[in-house]
Amino acid sequence: DVKVTQSSRYLVKRTGEKVFLECVQDMDHENMFWYRQDPGLGLRLIYFSYDVKMKEKGDIPEGYSVSREKKERFSLILESASTNQTSMYLCASSLSGWEQYFGPGTRLTVT
Amino acid sequence: AQSVSQHNHHVILSEAASLELGCNYSYGGTVNLFWYVQYPGQHLQLLLKYFSGDPLVKGIKGFEAEFIKSKFSFNLRKPSVQWSDTAEYFCAVKSYNNNDMRFGAGTRLTVKP
Numbered sequence: 001d002v003k004v005t006q007s008s009r010y011l012v013k014r015t016g017e018k019v020f021l022e023c024v025q026d027m028d029h030e031n032m033f034w035y036r037q038d039p040g041l042g043l044r045l046i047y048f049s050y051d052v053k054m055k056e057k058g059d060i061p062e063g064y065s066v067s068r069e070k071k072e073r074f075s076l077i078l079e080s081a082s083t084n085q086t087s088m089y090l091c092a093s094s095l096s097g098w099e100q101y102f103g104p105g106t107r108l109t110v111t
Numbered sequence: 112a113q114s115v116s117q118h119n120h121h122v123i124l125s126e127a128a129s130l131e132l133g134c135n136y137s138y139g140g141t142v143n144l145f146w147y148v149q150y151p152g153q154h155l156q157l158l159l160k161y162f163s164g165d166p167l168v169k170g171i172k173g174f175e176a177e178f179i180k181s182k183f184s185f186n187l188r189k190p191s192v193q194w195s196d197t198a199e200y201f202c203a204v205k206s207y208n209n210n211d212m213r214f215g216a217g218t219r220l221t222v223k224p
Contacts, residue, residue, distance in 0.1 A: 033212075043203075059213075
């Protein structure tokens with residue numbers, strides 16, 4: 001069974017703080033993804049990575065950065081959190097060409 | 112870039128009613144298509160997928176979907192819903208030679224017992 005884990009289920013941060021969201025997968029997948037999920041908007045792709053140290057911008061990369069130093073780990077970084085980044089963040093992984101497997105999500109609240 | 116439209120935001124059905132959720136995508140090339148489900152408090156799970164071959168695909172829990180290429184559609188169906196099908200359903204598309212996927216806005220299904 002594929003397992004994608006995320007470091008926190010719930011997180012509360014203050015405006016301006018630097019925030020790290022971590023994702024780990026245990027199936028040796030090449031590809032990893034970060035989405036945010038908002039009511040009525042579905043899932044929107046922030047960044048993805050198809051290999052270690054490689055990254056590609058998704059549809060809404062502004063205000064975010066990512067890091068992939070090891071194949072199994074993909075981090076999402078909010079350099080200076082803002083209230084409009086309050087959301088559910090979902091991590092996913094996949095083998096090339098195949099479906100994505102999702103983690104449980106991190107609900108981030110920025111106050 | 113591809114985009115995905117799900118026509119219904121919230122569908123309310125009684126148990127045993129039939130279900131059809133619409134999904135249309137915009138992309139001119141070869142695509143792979145997916146339906147994911149998110150039960151309350153749980154993570155997204157794959158319901159079914161289409162890669163090639165028979166355009167009528169069957170998934171878990173009695174769901175099926177039909178790919179109609181001429182209509183750029185991939186509608187989800189179930190002949191008889193159960194209360195436990197209450198969830199949010201997401202259609203997704205990726206181009207054949209890419210790995211990034213695009214999702215629809217989701218359809219919330221409420222099944223009344």
